[in-house]
Amino acid sequence: MEPLSFGVVTELALFGVLALVMIVAAGAFSKKLGVAAPLILIVIGVGISFIPGAPTDVPHNVILFGLLPPILYSAAINVPVVDFRRNFSSISALSVALVFVTAGITGFILYAIFPDLSLAAGIAIGAVISPTDAVAATALGKRLGLPPRLVTILEGESLVNDATALVLLRSAVAATAATVAFWDVVGDFAFAVAVAIAIGLVVGWVTVRVRARLSDPVLDTAISFAVPFIAFIPAEYVHASGVLAVVVAGLYSGHHGSKHFSAQARIAERLNWRTLQFVLENGVFLLMGIQISALIGSVHADELSADQAVYLGFAMTGVVLAIRFLFIGPLLLVLRRQEARAERSQGRWADVLGRIRGRVEGDEKLTQRERTRKRLDRGEKALKRRQADIDQLKGEGFGWRGGVILGWSGMRGVVTLAAAQSLPSDVPYRPQLVLIAFTVAVTTLLLQGGTLPWLIRLTGIRGTDRAADRRELASLLDELGEAGIEVLENPKIELPDGEVVDPQVIERVRSDTLLSAESAWERAEHGAGIDGLKHSPQRQYRALRRQVLAAEREALLEARSAGTYPSRILIRAQAMLDLEETRLEQIDNPSGS
Numbered sequence: 001m002e003p004l005s006f007g008v009v010t011e012l013a014l015f016g017v018l019a020l021v022m023i024v025a026a027g028a029f030s031k032k033l034g035v036a037a038p039l040i041l042i043v044i045g046v047g048i049s050f051i052p053g054a055p056t057d058v059p060h061n062v063i064l065f066g067l068l069p070p071i072l073y074s075a076a077i078n079v080p081v082v083d084f085r086r087n088f089s090s091i092s093a094l095s096v097a098l099v100f101v102t103a104g105i106t107g108f109i110l111y112a113i114f115p116d117l118s119l120a121a122g123i124a125i126g127a128v129i130s131p132t133d134a135v136a137a138t139a140l141g142k143r144l145g146l147p148p149r150l151v152t153i154l155e156g157e158s159l160v161n162d163a164t165a166l167v168l169l170r171s172a173v174a175a176t177a178a179t180v181a182f183w184d185v186v187g188d189f190a191f192a193v194a195v196a197i198a199i200g201l202v203v204g205w206v207t208v209r210v211r212a213r214l215s216d217p218v219l220d221t222a223i224s225f226a227v228p229f230i231a232f233i234p235a236e237y238v239h240a241s242g243v244l245a246v247v248v249a250g251l252y253s254g255h256h257g258s259k260h261f262s263a264q265a266r267i268a269e270r271l272n273w274r275t276l277q278f279v280l281e282n283g284v285f286l287l288m289g290i291q292i293s294a295l296i297g298s299v300h301a302d303e304l305s306a307d308q309a310v311y312l313g314f315a316m317t318g319v320v321l322a323i324r325f326l327f328i329g330p331l332l333l334v335l336r337r338q339e340a341r342a343e344r345s346q347g348r349w350a351d352v353l354g355r356i357r358g359r360v361e362g363d364e365k366l367t368q369r370e371r372t373r374k375r376l377d378r379g380e381k382a383l384k385r386r387q388a389d390i391d392q393l394k395g396e397g398f399g400w401r402g403g404v405i406l407g408w409s410g411m412r413g414v415v416t417l418a419a420a421q422s423l424p425s426d427v428p429y430r431p432q433l434v435l436i437a438f439t440v441a442v443t444t445l446l447l448q449g450g451t452l453p454w455l456i457r458l459t460g461i462r463g464t465d466r467a468a469d470r471r472e473l474a475s476l477l478d479e480l481g482e483a484g485i486e487v488l489e490n491p492k493i494e495l496p497d498g499e500v501v502d503p504q505v506i507e508r509v510r511s512d513t514l515l516s517a518e519s520a521w522e523r524a525e526h527g528a529g530i531d532g533l534k535h536s537p538q539r540q541y542r543a544l545r546r547q548v549l550a551a552e553r554e555a556l557l558e559a560r561s562a563g564t565y566p567s568r569i570l571i572r573a574q575a576m577l578d579l580e581e582t583r584l585e586q587i588d589n590p591s592g593s
Contacts, residue, residue, distance in 0.1 A: 023282045038285035038413075039449045042442060045289020060421035063287070063414060065232070067280055068162070069246045073228035074277035076159055076250025077257070077269075080567035082560065083152040084251065089338060090153050093331055095160035102130040102323050103168055106316060113312070116428040124172035125433050128420045129320060129440045131165035132158050133413020146456065148568055150402050154409055162415050163244035167192045169419055176427065188239075195240035200248025203231040208253055212260040217268040220261065224269055225276075227253065258574060259557060263581035266574075284414040288441065291417070295438055298431040309432040313439020317447075320440065325407040332403050384562060401461040408455055411448050412441040480573065483555035484548035485510065501544055509544045549581050 022044055023037070030037040084091065107126030111119045132154075171188050207227050214220045228246045235245035257266055299306040420437035423430055488510050556577065560570050 019283060019286055020279065022286065023279060026282065027278065035453075036449055037282050039445060041282055041286040042289040042445060045286045046292050046442075047289075049290045049293035060418040063284060063418040064166075064422065065236075067284055068243065068415065068418075069228035069232040070225070070276060071280050071284070072159060072162070072243060072246050073231075073250040074273045074280075075155060076247045077254035077273065079152070079155055079159065079251060079254065080571070081251055081255040082563055083148070083567045084156055086563075087149065087153050087156060090331065090335055091156035091160060093334075094153070094157040094327075096164050098324065098327050099127070099130040099161050099164040099168065101327060102320055103127040103165070103172075105323055106130070106319055107172075109316075109319060110433075114429050118176055120172050120175035121427050124169055124176065124423065124427075125420070125437065127165045127168040127172055128423075128437050129316060129412060129416055130168075131161040131412070131415055132410045133415060133441075133445075146405065146461065147402065148566065150405060150461075153406065159247045160244070163193070163196065163241040163247065165415070166243055166419060167241050169422075173424060176424070192239065192241045193244060195238060196235050196242070196244035197248050199235045199240065200231050200245040201252060203227065203245065204249040204252025204256075207249070208256050208260050211265070214265075215262070217262065217265040220265040221268045221272050224253070224273070258560070263578035266578050267582060285445075288414055288417055288438075292438070292442075295431070295435050299435055300431065304429060304432045306435060309435040310439050312432075313436040314443060316436060317440050317443045320412075320444075321407075321410070321448075324410045328403050328407045332400075381562075401459040404459055405452075405456060405461055408448050408452060411444040413445065414441075416441040479559060480552040480555045480577075484552040486551065488544075488548065505544060509548060546581070549577060553577055 023041065026037040026040040026044070030040055033040075103123055103126035105126070106129060107119065107123030109122075110125055111117055111122035114122075167189050170192075174188075204227075207223065207230065211220045211223055214223070227249055231245040231249040232242035236242035257269070261269070296306045299309060416437050417434075420434045423433065427433070488506055553574075556570065556573055559565055560567075
């Protein structure tokens, strides 16, 4: 391999700098225009692609193996596991069943259109255009106020359906080269999913424990940058789904980071990963637009012209849209029946548990058994969590308006283009098929993404009630404050080193502990150096305040486990605790050592 010349390196560096400037500019102007930055960058990229000398050939492996893992990981660590679990049935239906249905129908249509195309190759292309990329949808949805449940479903679908589509693509490509039975494909899919989940959980568990031992948030964040590849590489090596392994590792790390990582580490990770996610996601959309001229130039008109391939791409866009809407209608009915069935089942289980509690309390021998009491407590805790799930789903339910937005938010993205370019070179009509996939991706992004804000306003769908959110945050802070105040109720309260605390310091900590909740209630109602002295009141205050924060954090984790508050409220409360804990840490340890 010949080394790159200085001129080539300079051109690449210049292009990288210009790309970063364009990404930042698009992000800034998108807020004023009300259009998602990825849509602007695609248009810019298309314009760049026709500039003579512009780099238009981007290897698909760079996107699938280099950029996709960190993009998915950064999204996964910010998805609340509680919300993912509550909406698991809808997420799994959209990310697995819908992908199979879409791939099968579109693959058969393409098989019928192209005479030399096998059914397996047609399904491979169907798998390519099946997965959605909800980056633009969720970016607009959060800014325009979509219901949190709808955003969670879109995010969860886009995280998992990439894995489904890529595994299906691999199986379909294998079927083009040899005779593969249906059950072989099913077995390959089951193996890829099961092994990927196992690898993701192991990587998540190990890396969380390792990162918890690092006291320096810089080192912790640096390790986190390697986690997606630590999960992706071994999964791909054993022919499992590396994408799914990354998602599982990200969900595990994001969920358990609240308990195991320091406040400084969490703040640093959020900021650094948000920055990296912004650059990578938007950079990938810019790359999509840049490749348009190369794709058009690769089409041979004697087989099928570029214009005809684009027209077919428009037609397939209509097909995938129709399939999605036809799938979502029955899905909403099924979900509604499941919620009603769960509510009836909850009442029956509550009656059964109540009778068991009565029997236990009426039998002195059973009452004295520690194992019996623990089992009963676990059962009541699970029943309470289940009731919280039902209440949250009912409170965040959406009808036909949500179904319309969910159907229109099925934009295709960069995975579609990169996966299409991974097709074997001996597949008939390969350049035309890649151009068709590109047309589907760009059309859905520009058409659906560009009109989504208008459709949200037209349907009148409502997101979160900000006044209600302020009241819930104030209520949660009340609960956390009560847990913290219990630390101060001890008549013989001491610091960890046995030092007796000055009563004035106790009252000061008590006042500051109540201040956050009081300020939150006020907003809800109205809408709006190291101390050198070892025993100084300031040092006592900080040490005691740390104990209070630790109690409040335990209460927060308990509230998250019980599921009694929406995830967005829990995240805001955790951010407040992290900021306070970080402030105290900077006072006591300004060097960060």
